[in-house]
Amino acid sequence: MNQGYIYALLAYGLWGIAPVYFKALVHIGPVEIVANRVFWSVILILVMITVLQKWQRVRTVIRQPRHLFTLALTTLLIATNWLIFVYAIANNRMLEASLGYYINPLVSLFLGYVILQERHSKVKWIAVVLAFVGVNIQVISLGYLPWISLVLAVSFALYGLLHKQTPTDSLTSLFLETSFLMPLAALYIFGFIDRNIESFDRPSSDLILLILAGPITTAPLLFFSGAAKRLPLSLLGFFQYIAPSIMFLLAVFVYKEPFSMERLVTFIFIWAALFLFTWDSIKNRKILQHKELT
Numbered sequence: 001m002n003q004g005y006i007y008a009l010l011a012y013g014l015w016g017i018a019p020v021y022f023k024a025l026v027h028i029g030p031v032e033i034v035a036n037r038v039f040w041s042v043i044l045i046l047v048m049i050t051v052l053q054k055w056q057r058v059r060t061v062i063r064q065p066r067h068l069f070t071l072a073l074t075t076l077l078i079a080t081n082w083l084i085f086v087y088a089i090a091n092n093r094m095l096e097a098s099l100g101y102y103i104n105p106l107v108s109l110f111l112g113y114v115i116l117q118e119r120h121s122k123v124k125w126i127a128v129v130l131a132f133v134g135v136n137i138q139v140i141s142l143g144y145l146p147w148i149s150l151v152l153a154v155s156f157a158l159y160g161l162l163h164k165q166t167p168t169d170s171l172t173s174l175f176l177e178t179s180f181l182m183p184l185a186a187l188y189i190f191g192f193i194d195r196n197i198e199s200f201d202r203p204s205s206d207l208i209l210l211i212l213a214g215p216i217t218t219a220p221l222l223f224f225s226g227a228a229k230r231l232p233l234s235l236l237g238f239f240q241y242i243a244p245s246i247m248f249l250l251a252v253f254v255y256k257e258p259f260s261m262e263r264l265v266t267f268i269f270i271w272a273a274l275f276l277f278t279w280d281s282i283k284n285r286k287i288l289q290h291k292e293l294t
Helices: 002-023 031-051 055-062 065-090 094-115 121-141 148-166 170-189 204-209 214-232 233-237 243-255 261-293
Strands: none
Touching: 002 214, 002 233, 002 243, 031 065, 031 204, 031 214, 031 243, 031 261, 055 065, 055 261, 065 094, 094 121, 094 148, 094 243, 094 261, 121 170, 121 261, 170 214, 204 214, 204 261, 243 261
16 A cells, blocks of 8 residues: 555656656647657657566457557546646646646546446535536636646546556556657657657757657556556545646746636535545545445
8 A cells, every 4th residue: 555655646647747857848849749748758668568577468369350449548548637637738728737637537437437437426526517617617607618628637537538448558558649649759759740840959958858758648647557456546536636736836836827706616615526536536435335344
């Protein structure tokens, strides 16, 4: 359990401070950053799978067309998520990114009900309604749909839903997903798609930062995998609010993004929804544990 706490803190802590890294690359386009993220992740995971002797797992998945098709869909979702996230950071819209990852567990709850026919308590549905009201306040007060928040929330919720139905470990999944994108990423990095861009011709400081995209992508995922094996799901769910909370604090206090009263009201509704969601999950977990003991 203690190791699980450490792994969870490291995973969500790294995801939370990731905007600091991407802020250092704001002079580089989002597509080029994502291309490097893919390219260097493949290289790193290739080495890890070889050292850890995990190639049998990769071969097992490759032999199953249904799993490959599912991973092709998750590839599109995670690529979209990465691209929109980097775009949000580069355009000083970190608050919208934070809001998206706050909404994410509530979108997952809704998808579980619609697609998996999961049944939820009244308290959880109240949480969903509060989140819906919060988003609508943003739409009415600001005059536009917070599309960055919604795309991040929905894409990551769908990504999690598809992975729930695919019995593939995180390292193998990420390797295959990034491998699907590798040809496009390599063409982009080497300037075959856009003649004005060739990552290897950039200053050494930029190139080092781009290479670091590999470990920055894979490290938190591996920590998360370690935490998931050691902690109950309800407890792990509590940790997921660390990342958007760090993003929120960075956006408001470090990068000084505009934080109006309307946005504050939106976040209050979302925080209230997440409080109910978490409280109900913990309560139900305790009830289930009590029943198992008796």
